Amino acid sequence: MMAGIGFAGSSGIMDVPAPSWIEGDEPLFSQWGQFLIAMIKHGTVETFRRTEAISMASSEFGLLIEGGVFATDEPKRVDGRRVLVQFFQRGDLFAAAVSSNLQFQLTPHCRTICLIVRERALDAFKNEFLSWARLRPLLNDGLAQAYSQALIETVGRDQDRIRRVLAMLAKHPTSTDTKLGSEIEAGKQLIRDLAGVQKRSATRAFQALVEAGCVEFHGYKRLFYKEPQREPQTVRHKHQQTGAVCQRSQQRR
Template identity: 60%
Template sequence: MMTKGFAGSNGLMDVPAPDWIVNNECLFAHWGSFLLAMIKHGSIETIHKTDSLELAPMEFGLLIDGGLYVTDSPDDDDPRTLLIHFLQRGDLFSTAISGSKHLQLRPHCKTTCLIIREQAFEPFRAEFPLWDSIFPLVSAGMAQAYSRALSDSVGRDQDRIRRVLTMLARHPTAIDSKLGREVEANKQQIRDLAGVQKRSATRAFRALEESGVVSFYGYKRLFYRENAV
């Protein structure tokens, strides 16, 4: 993972606010000052596909470009992973959601984030004290996404895979085409994100292909048609 300090404008002031901030008149009024405080005290970090992004409990980030998979931390009772969220430009994120539960962050592609690390946290908070009101909302949003993911993932393996395909196809990194939404991913990545074993995933992929929902081209590309029967 490559890290560099912020030096001048790279269009960061154009990063859109998350919807939950836009819809809160009080918070949205402070979005500009929040960005300025992040730029002053944070660092731009570029995470490549082979890396992961580690955050301490009080650290947080703003996604600038690319995409981050948010997954749970598998345990001994259930070693499968679960895709919780697929972060996009403008999303605020943390990995701490409750107690000792921490989420994992992995890049979909080369991804750029603006991060407030531990050593910069107190200077940032001193300059932007409203963060004490925003941070619980960030953590609560992640916790709600985790709860929804647990609920949505109950059922057949085919449904778990289709849920992941839908999330990937709705992300800005996917591209519209005549064949559907073009997604950069392979079968192994999808079954890992869905928490489905290879044998069961093979059957699920075959059924989805036969029904016209998905078509695979090469090793790293697929086309997804969300409204196919």
């Protein structure tokens, strides 16, 4: 057990925030402390290196304590593209399988610490935390919804797929806010792998994002990302009005 992740007075696990979907469920949220105690008692603290696959049986689950974990749907669709489903952060509950037909590959973004309840301890955990029968289906539903949303968001141009990945990386606690934008520790190869984009197309997309001022690369594994500037609503409205006037003028001619 690592220093700072013990049970009594721990500043590593006992202060882990509950996921938002549990905060919104009053009965489950009131039992968050009990849930953590049961996980600490029956789970194991495991540390993973960057890109080291997290192997988990379908019934197992984990709580992310420190770092970040990519959940990806491995290529099995017609287009053979990988889909980044979620980028888990501290306090997120995760699993490698929602059902026999929907399984994810879990890969750490950096050195990552998780608390995992393995199959051998699952029955003891469930006997202690009786609300698991309610919590696990909600976890599965959330993962399934994230997968459906990811499929919707990844339909379109390769540049949009890459921008989506960059936005997810920028919003994660492992990024740092700077004057240049969100500082992200990631290289072009990782980004295009997560986006499911071929190298040639990714090169063009990166160049377009650089020219648009959204991305600034520093070396091979560091970049700065800024959200694209959106045209103010008042300006758009003025353009729409001008366009409408021009259209009416043309119709009169």
